[in-house]
Amino acid sequence: MQINLTGHHVEITNSLREYVNTKFSKLERHFDQINNVYVVLTIEKSNQIAESTVHLKGTExxxxxxxxxxxxxxxxxxxxxxxxxLKHKGKTTHH
Structure with missing residues (x-):
């Protein structure tokens, strides 16, 4: 799994990068066919937003x-x- 981490109005520190890597490695225990992960961390006023797109085999x-x-x-x-x-995995194994 390849993780692309981007910061928008925030500096990506080593501890933040390490935290994201450990958290996203937990997703692989449920579904091992994860190709790419794009993560964008943004700060807007008082909100800190994390958004991600995960490319699975056959869908996003x-x-x-x-x-x-x-x-x-x-x-x-x-x-x-x-x-x-987990919902996607259930659909693929059920069909």
Whole structure:
């Protein structure tokens, strides 16, 4: 899995990059056919927004989460993506 991390009005530190890598590695335990992941971290006024597009085999999954803390928004983003990936996996194995 290749993770492309981009910051918009925020500097991507090593600790933030490491946190994103460890969180997104948890998605591979449910579905191992993840090709690319594009993550954009943005700060707008008091909101800190994390959005991601995950390219799976055959489809794409997109989610956005915002919070006052960047780490909390990344956690919410991972939860949303995890649910969507499990739903996609259920559809592919069921059919």
């Amino acid at each position: 999954v997109h989610a956005t989460a915002d919070n006052h803390d960047m780490y909390a928004s990344i956690d919410a983003l991972i939860d949303k993506l995890d649910r969507q990936i």
